[in-house]
Structures are given as C-alpha cells and as structure tokens.
Amino acid sequence: MKMSKILIKIAVPALLLTAVMPSAVFATPAEKSADPYEKSVNLLKLNGVSDTDIMNLGRGDVFSLNKEIETQGLSDQQIKNYVQGVKKADEQARIVENNRKNGITDESVQFTRKVVNGEVTLPNGNTIAVPENEKINGSSDKTTTVSALATLSDGPKYNVDARVGYNQITSMVDLPSVRSTTTSGIIPYILGGAYVTTDNVNYSGGADIGAFYEDGNWRLCINGTGALWTSSEATLPSKVYLNYKVSANNQVQITASDANYNYITSISYYFNNIYLKADGSNVEMATGFSMAYKKVHSISDGSYLLNGHFANTYVYKPSGSSLMNASVVVHHDKKGTTDEIAKTSVNTISQYYDYYCSMDFR
Incomplete structure (x- = not known):
C-alpha cells in the first residue's frame, strides 16, 4: 500500500511536467x-x-x-x-x-558614364578616381603590388571574399569617418563586389559594388566590366543596410536602406558581357573598403577613411544562407604597394562577418 502511494506521488509530477513542456x-x-x-x-x-x-x-x-x-x-x-x-x-x-536591352541610357533612373583612364566625370562636373580591380579586368587576384621605384599605385584596398557559389550579401554598415576632397584626388569607397570565377583564383569580369564619398556625401556606385560606371544621387546616412546581389544573369543590383529598413535608393547594372550567373555558380561575392587615386604623390596628405564597419554580414545562395565566417571566406587581404598596405588596418571582431577597417594618410 505504501509503495503504491509513493509511485502515485512520483507519477503525478511527471505527468504535470510533460503537460507544460513546450511543443x-x-x-x-x-x-x-x-x-x-x-x-x-x-x-x-x-x-x-x-x-x-x-x-x-x-x-x-x-x-x-x-x-x-x-x-x-x-x-x-x-x-x-x-x-x-x-x-x-x-x-x-x-x-x-x-x-x-533597347540601347537606352535613362538618366532619370541612375547616372551612367564611361570610365576613362581610371576616372569618371560625375553629374556635378567633378572627375574622380575609380578603384583599379584586376578581377574586373580579367586577371588573377593580386594581394600586393610592389614597385621598386614608387611607393604609390592606385590606392589601398581591403577585401573579404566568399568562396564560389553565393550570389548575394547583406550587411548593416557603419560608413567610415572620412577626410577627403575631390581636389585632393583621394576618393574613399565601400568596395564590395561580384566577380566571375570558378576557382577564386582566375577571374574574367564582374563588378565592384558599394558606395563612394565625394563632395561631402556618400552615394551608391557600381563599376563593371566594360568600364561603365553607375551611381545614385541620393545621399546615404551614417548607418546603412546594404543588400547587393546578382539579381539575374548578367545583372547586379544594390539597395540601400536606413537602420529601420526604409528604402533610400537602389541602382543596378545589366550588360550581356558581365557573364555573372544568377545561381552563383561562377560568382565570388565580396565586402571591403578602398581609397582610390590617380594623381596623388603622397600618402601623408591628411586624408583618411576611419572605422568603416561591416556587421552581421550574411551571404546567400539558392539553397540557403550563412554568416560570412571562416567556413565561407577564401580571401581576406590588404592590397596595394608595401606603403599603401602599411596605411591600412583591420580589426576583426568576428571572422569575417563583423570587422572594422581604416586607411589613414595622416
């Protein structure tokens, strides 16, 4: 009798526990x-x-x-x-x-111009330097360009690249503090991209995708195969959610929203010779920063790009998504001459989906 009472006392709480456990x-x-x-x-x-x-x-x-x-x-x-x-x-x-497809360039939608000798002239009449990218030009990726006679090339870069197979990146980006003027010839960039490759070593085109700072404002830009530049007129806030992707075969797109995901602006780039596949099967997606110049003779002129920040960065492919972490990333390189690289610093919080980058010419 006592034993049966004990069993009942044990069983009842067990039944109650089972009843309240979440499904x-x-x-x-x-x-x-x-x-x-x-x-x-x-x-x-x-x-x-x-x-x-x-x-x-x-x-x-x-x-x-x-x-x-x-x-x-x-x-x-x-x-x-x-x-x-x-x-x-x-x-x-x-x-x-x-x-x-109909041979029309509609300036009411976005600004598009030909890049000439590494520079593009904007609607305000200012001519700015565009980052030189070996990947777009169809050659192997270069970590460092060193000249025995010069300490300057076309500007430092830092890129984090995902392995082939992804077609989209999203990230909440803190735009860097910058000091630069068009007259100084040094132009800061948020330099992401989508590049054509099957092995993350040899490249045959694609596009730099991101934002540039000029005349006191940050704006979206794309620089793609065929030396054609596309940019927006809308000014970006200091914190911006960027969503860029290979939205269709031969097409890339970038959208900027504020911290509450309100749409600010978007631009896109479509040409048959960009050769990017929408499924990501020949695509390397990237995040990064750059300072581009053409006629600068000193990297101590006082210009800087400080504490640019990619945070909560995800990459996507048709079958799912991943943080842009060490399992996804194939390159994370500073690029430029020895002196340009020395001016670049990176603080990685979480590899490699949360990092800060600075380029300091003071």
Missing part, C-alpha cells in the same frame, strides 16, 4: 530537417508577410528577410519597410534591364 521540444524529425526555404517562408508567414509578397521577394530576399527577423527581431513596421524596399529596387532593376 518545440517534441519536434518531429521531418520538422527538424525541413527545407531551409520552406522554414524561411513559414517564419515570414508567422510575421504577417503575405503569399504575394513572399513570391515577389524571390528566393534570395526570402532568406535575407528571414535572417533579419531571426537575428534583429524586426518589428511589424520594419518588416513592411523591408518588403516595400525590395519591391522598389526590383522595379528599378527591371526598368534598367529593359532600357539596356
């Missing part, structure tokens, strides 16, 4: 192994994103919005802002693609 503990094997895209879609639906909006987002931005919800805890309004921003950027990209 997620008992997730089925099928739920645990669910397709990453379907899991992302389900999370978006739980947060009020409609089937129509999910379809319009496309696979890559379903993953990217999912990651922002998971890691940043977006509010309902921020989610709406995100969805609307993708819609606006995609519409802009469609206009550009249709114009390009």
